Amino acid sequence: MATANKSLSDYSSKNIQDISERKFAIVVSEWNEDVTEALYSGAYQTLLQHGARKENVIRKNVPGSFELSLGAQWCAQDESIDAVICLGCVIQGETRHFDFICDAVAHGITEVGLKYNKPVIFGVLTPDNQQQALDRAGGKHGNKGDEAAITAIKMLGF
Ligand SMILES: Nc1c(NC[C@H](O)[C@H](O)[C@H](O)CO)[nH]c(=O)[nH]c1=O
Ligand SMILES: CC(=O)[C@@H](O)COP(=O)(O)O
Numbered sequence: 001m002a003t004a005n006k007s008l009s010d011y012s013s014k015n016i017q018d019i020s021e022r023k024f025a026i027v028v029s030e031w032n033e034d035v036t037e038a039l040y041s042g043a044y045q046t047l048l049q050h051g052a053r054k055e056n057v058i059r060k061n062v063p064g065s066f067e068l069s070l071g072a073q074w075c076a077q078d079e080s081i082d083a084v085i086c087l088g089c090v091i092q093g094e095t096r097h098f099d100f101i102c103d104a105v106a107h108g109i110t111e112v113g114l115k116y117n118k119p120v121i122f123g124v125l126t127p128d129n130q131q132q133a134l135d136r137a138g139g140k141h142g143n144k145g146d147e148a149a150i151t152a153i154k155m156l157g158f
Contacts, residue, residue, distance in 0.1 A: 009042070009142030011150045016050060017157035022082045023056045024152065025075035029088035029124075031064040038137035039087040039123060042145030050153055065090050065124055066101050069108025076116035083119040083152040084112070087145060089137070092128045102126050119155035123148030 024047055028040050040059070047057055058081075062071040065088030075084045086109050092098045105124055113120035123144055127133040135141045 003136060003141050007142035008136055008144050009146040011147070015154045015157045016150075017153065018051060019047070019153055019156065020051045020053060021056075022052060022156060023058075023080050024052060024083050024085060025058050025060060025072075025078075025081050026085045026087065027060050027062060027068055027071040027075060029062055029065045029068055032089040032091060032130075032133065035089040035125065035130075035133045035137045036087050038134075039089070039125070039143065039145035039148070042138060042143035043085050043087060043123065043149040044145075046146045046149035047153070050149075064088070064101070065105045068105050068124065069112060072109055072112045072120050073115075076112050076118055076120055081118070083121065083156055085121045085123055085145075085148045085152050087148065088124040089133050090124060090126050091130060091133060092126075098126075119152050121148045121152050121155075 028036050068086040072084045072086050075081050090101050109120050109122050125133050125136050136144050
C-alpha cells in the first residue's frame with residue numbers, strides 16, 4: 001500500500017515491548033534540515049512515549065544522507081547501543097545524483113545492520129519534491145520518524 005493511502009504514524013501495537021533499559025542512537029542528516037528535524041522529533045518522541053529514557057537516546061548528526069551509513073556504523077559498533085535509527089531526506093534534483101545517494105545509503109544501512117547484528121533502521125525520505133517530503137515529516141501522511149522508531153522497537157522484540 002502506497003504511503004498516499006496510509007499514515008506513516010499509524011501502526012499495530014503488537015510486538016511493542018518494554019524499552020526502558022534499551023539504548024538508541026539516532027543519526028540525522030543535516031541536508032533538508034527542516035524535514036529531518038521533523039523526522040527526528042517524531043522518532044525521539046515516539047521512543048519516549050513507549051518508555052525509552054532520555055539518557056538512553058543519543059543523537060549524532062551527519063552532513064548528508066550519503067554519510068548516514070558511516071554514522072550508523074560508528075554508532076552500531078558501540079556494544080551498548082541496541083538499535084540505530086537513520087533519518088534523512090533526499091530530494092530529486094536535475095541529475096542522477098539522487099539515484100546514487102539513495103542506492104548507496106539504502107545498501108550501506110542494510111550492510112551495517114547485518115554486520116553488527118542489530119536493528120539499523122532506514123528512516124530516509126526519497127521524495128520527488130519538498131511538498132512530498134513535508135507530507136511525510138509530520139504532514140498529511142504522518143511522520144517517517146515515527147515509523148522508524150516503531151520499527152526499531154519491534155525489531156528489538158523479534
Ligand atoms: N542532495 C542531497 C544530499 N546531498 C549530499 C550527499 O548526501 C552527501 O553529503 C554529499 O554527496 C557528500 O558526500 N543529501 C541529502 O541528504 N539530501 C539531498 O537532497
Ligand atoms: C539528491 C541530490 O543530490 C540533488 O538534490 C542534487 O541536485 P541536482 O541533481 O540538481 O544537482
